[in-house]
Amino acid sequence: MRVKTAVSEMTREQFREVFGETLRVNEPLSRYTSARVGGPAELFLSINSAQELHQAVELAYNHKIPYFILGGGSNILVADSGITGLVILNRARTVNFRHNGLNVICTGESGMNLSSLARKCIAKGLSGLEWAIGVPGTIGGAVVGNAGAHGGDISSILLAATVWEPSHGIRVYTNEEMQYGYRDSILKRDQHKARTRRVVLSAELQLAPDSVEVLTARADAFTTRRKQTQPAGASMGSMFKNPENYYAGYLIETAGLKGFQVGNAHISEKHANFFVSDGDTNAEDIRSLIAEAWNSVREQFGVEMELEVELVGDWDFTK
């Protein structure tokens, strides 16, 4: 149930004039997150091109309303009370390829599904994204969080990202300017901001020609390993980043928390850094699991883990 509002009726009408009936009110976000958890968005807009994304975010910024870009919703935990302001679901999915000497540059709009793009590249005999074959979410989410797996990540293939910046407009960030680290970038550090986050419109990725058979075999091996090590249920992927010299999953498992349950959510038996929603789950229950894991690991090993998943929306941190 929503309590807070940030958008006046007049502003809502202005959005409706531009975006018509695609604008929705109090849209449940559990439909759009990989954990199938989360309350409603005060205003919700699904956009289909980088140009619409730009237009929507600029309109929100000019009207001083908070905005949140929702990619695949696979790295966020949305509060039960939802998100105040405008949530923009990014379905801008155009991609194109061009030769650049011996390499190929793929330019993808930020709402393109990363895993689908990886499959497309493999089918075209282009190497660089095989690691992403089982990583849910969009190019935008991956560029922000420096998604990676099996020794590869976005930072190793990103040439540039076209970004909309509050009060500045469109700017191209080079790889160096993204200041990439482990599941981190200059854009990820915008997390705490509600009205001035930068927005990735598109990204250029550098790929190299290779044999389709070799790439397919590599991707298949990654898929097999993922199936062996990760649970199949609704989750947000790894809940915590691996602390230096440790694996978060090992610490949580050794703290005795595999299978630990709160409400309809539990810590996976298969991989203790995956927190699984069993259906009709409250975000608060998952937050209780997070607190239990964090506190137990700190008490038993003196390690303070950092969340990889972002807590989004109107959380009551006094509880």
Ligand SMILES: Cc1cc2nc3c(=O)[nH]c(=O)nc-3n(C[C@H](O)[C@H](O)[C@H](O)COP(=O)(O)OP(=O)(O)OC[C@H]3O[C@@H](n4cnc5c(N)ncnc54)[C@H](O)[C@@H]3O)c2cc1C
């Ligand atoms: C089963 C499972 C397995 C996973 N395995 C991996 C893995 O192996 N490696 C890995 O790195 N991750 C993994 N993840 C986590 C997740 O898939 C990645 O973090 C992914 O890159 C998130 O992308 P998204 O589009 O879903 O982002 P979202 O969850 O929608 O958003 C995450 C953050 O990025 C911001 N954002 C999204 N798009 C934009 C944009 N266009 N401009 C600005 N900000 C934006 C959002 O506002 C939010 O702050 C896994 C998740 C699941 C559920």
